[in-house]
Amino acid sequence: MFKHLFKLIWNKKKQNFLLMTEMLVSFMVLFAVFTLMVYYYDNYKKPMGFKYQDVWVINISNAYQTKNTDSLDLYYETLRKIIKALPQVQELSFVSGNTPFSQQINEGGLTYKGKHIEHLNNFTGEDSYKDALQVEVLEGRWFNKQDAVSKYRSVVIDADLKEATFGKGQAVGKLLGNDDDKNKMKVVGVIQTIKRNGDYVKPGPGIYYRADTGSFRWLNKILVRVSPGADAAFEGRLYKTMANYMKNSNIEIEHLTNKLKDTNYFAVIPMIILSIVSCFLIINVALGLFGVLWYNINKRKGEIGLRRAIGATGNSVSSQLVMESMILATLSLIIGSFFAIQFPLLNVFNLQAHIYIIGMLLSIIFVYLLVLVCSLYPGRQAAAIYPAVALHEE
Known part of the structure; x- marks a missing residue:
């Protein structure tokens, strides 16, 4: 037939x-x-890796600048206390510009035992970053004050970078960098990979650095976790409070829930x-x-x-x-x-x-x-x- x-x-x-x-x-x-x-x-x-609900992003431009590091730290520490004094603010963290669901990227590379990792996302955050986003820690810990005096620069990596470098093995305590690299970094923790590009796009591997005293010169965003139900009236109060303190700065407040919708739409x-x-x-x-x-x-x-x-x-x-x-x-x-x-x-x-x-x-x-x-x-x-x-x- x-x-x-x-x-x-x-x-x-x-x-x-x-x-x-x-x-x-x-x-x-x-x-x-x-x-x-x-x-x-x-x-x-795949899991989101953090809780984006009730998290706002404060964008700052034309912020206070000075060559005196102590004055700069005092200025932003005072700002931190003013924001945290508001009743509906639970936690905040000064961070680099590449916040979740933003179009800004900061990519680099990393070499480990001859294996080169490309398109590595670099992030900078404070010790409070973990609580501000409620990041899920899989191994080890997040940054704390003892990392400021450690022999090697402490870093936290996400699950994607751990798989690319260490596979199924242990990552905490290992040193990142090539054999001849003098500026090696010590892994102190592994977190769940944050889907920073939205629900539908693969985020890629990421590495997190601890913000130091000189980071305020270029950290231009603040992640603020607010109480559930924080409304437009509180947002206006937060904006007015910051505008009164940072008189010459441009301030913009965004919600991660809205940014996620826009990111998913374009994806x-x-x-x-x-x-x-x-x-x-x-x-x-x-x-x-x-x-x-x-x-x-x-x-x-x-x-x-x-x-x-x-x-x-x-x-x-x-x-x-x-x-x-x-x-x-x-x-x-x-x-x-x-x-x-x-x-x-x-x-x-x-x-x-x-x-x-x-x-x-x-x-x-x-x-x-x-x-x-x-x-x-x-x-x-x-x-x-x-x-x-x-x-x-x-």
């Missing part, structure tokens, strides 16, 4: 080639869409665009397949009538047309899968292999279902052809 089906397909190879090309293009677009969806879902199901735009394109292609393929099968039925009424006359059942005729369509889809999917499998093999876009494989399998299933649905009705129409009517028309 398959030999006969392949012969029928080959006899109409020009017509079938166009249909197979449409299926192939649709498969590649669906592969991109499903891969992106799997990537987003894989990131979405899903590529998927929305790809989904729209794929919908048009799917409709085009469905109409093309449906039209080709309908045309074949009208052109092959004599063949179908003869098969029915010599004893073929309606179900067998219908199955023949459906099988022809499924074989065409299989040939297209074999070619498409060859190109799709190159993505995990070549590590394109640095995504995990299972994301590509799941995306490819979902695309294959979708194409098969599409072809099956589009071929069932024409197959039923072919099965309903009466032998006498078909032969009489011929």
